[in-house]
Amino acid sequence: MSWSHKDLISIADLSGEEITTILDMSTSFKEISRRDIKKVPTLRGKTVVLLFYEASTRTRLSFELAAKRLSADTTALSASGSSFQKGETIMDAALNVMAMAPDCIVIRYPYAGLPRKLALELPCSIINAGDGTHEHPTQALLDMYSMREHFGRLEGLHVAIVGDIAHSRVARSNVYGLKKMGARVTVVGPRTLLPPGVETWGVEVSCEFDPVVNDADVIMMLRVQRERIEEQCFPNEREYAHFFGLNKRRVDMMKPDAIIMHPGPMNRGVEITHDAADGNRSIILNQVENGVAVRMTLLYLSLGGNINVD
């Protein structure tokens, strides 16, 4: 098997075959997290720096555990508590981090494009843990892993991604990936939360949830990203929940074997109710478990071989 990427910035950079490789290998890595001794010596002596310039619970913890279970050393740095607050530019910060010789930098940043710039300028591996509204590739990979684990395939699945599509890097990464894997995608949301140019994504678009809910195999709910919204996009949360929330009535309309996903963090009562989030169709916590395995695979692929040899 060959892997020719130094970095993971975007699902758009990966071929369907490479995505399949990542998903296949993740099953082996998942087994490690179920052992009593959850550690293998594979990346001993490697250093992974987690630079998180934006809030994170799951992704940061998941990357940190993934690295530690492969025996890499990890250090995490967040915007608060770093010199970011003293006016240091992000490129200066990155060059300083690089001077301390990490093998991999996992970066989350509030604006699109920074991970790509770092990948071009720094010799170490860069893994994008979410850049603005651009991409969140590891989330899409763990989502695809979770769907494939449940259905045994991705090809031909109908995946509905519902909510704040405009500000969602998770939606973008999933759309790129799912299309490559032969799934059918419908994005659903109020017109004000669909991005300009969504027609060019090659997906179906709907501003109504009900006609989609009974046809999808996967319903992926997204949080309304208030921190990225500058204008009012809908009258109030109650109205949003009524038209675009996944509630008991809509769960009952779903296909018998359809599943519910959410990348987290959830705003219960807004885009999803307790019935939907905690019911037996929800695979939300499986997604979290799978996230560690998928990130172990990516760290292994990024750091495991000497790709600068030739």
Next chain:
Amino acid sequence: MAEIPRGPEEIQALLSTLTEELLATIRSWDAVAFIGIRTGGDLIAKSLVRILEERTGKQIPMGVLDITLYRDDITRRKAYPEVKSTDIPFAVDDKDIILVDDVLYTGRSIRAAIDHIVDLGRPGRIYLLVMFDRGGRELPIQADFTGMKISLPDEQVIKLEPSADKDSIAGVIISEVKR
């Protein structure tokens, strides 16, 4: 040194020799479990377990080990070794493990396999069984049970060929190392 066996009958004869050696050495089969190293060792382990279950009348647990993540040359290789699954469906604690590999050469795979097994628990003891010992050790590791000692030039590799259903051994392949 004798000719290296190639066909299924000769392999079968080696398996019989190994079976007799195991039965002569191991007195109690209550705590015995086989672990085969992927890929090659698992085929031998499977074949031996079939024969030994019949001979001893006991159920003998068997697992498969993937040692990729325990290799000491991961960061020195150009191609990425594919990670496959370890599947040990029993607790290794206090078991008499018979670790099985097809070929014993530098000893590095066995070192990795032992490290892997001790991460899963604390076995009572670990025996090493190999079908071929080709010398050339780089670590102080020796087999307890050896099918046959062979001699091969460094640039050749020897591998077991699985049958079509991947359930038994069809033969032996000797090929040149790709440089």
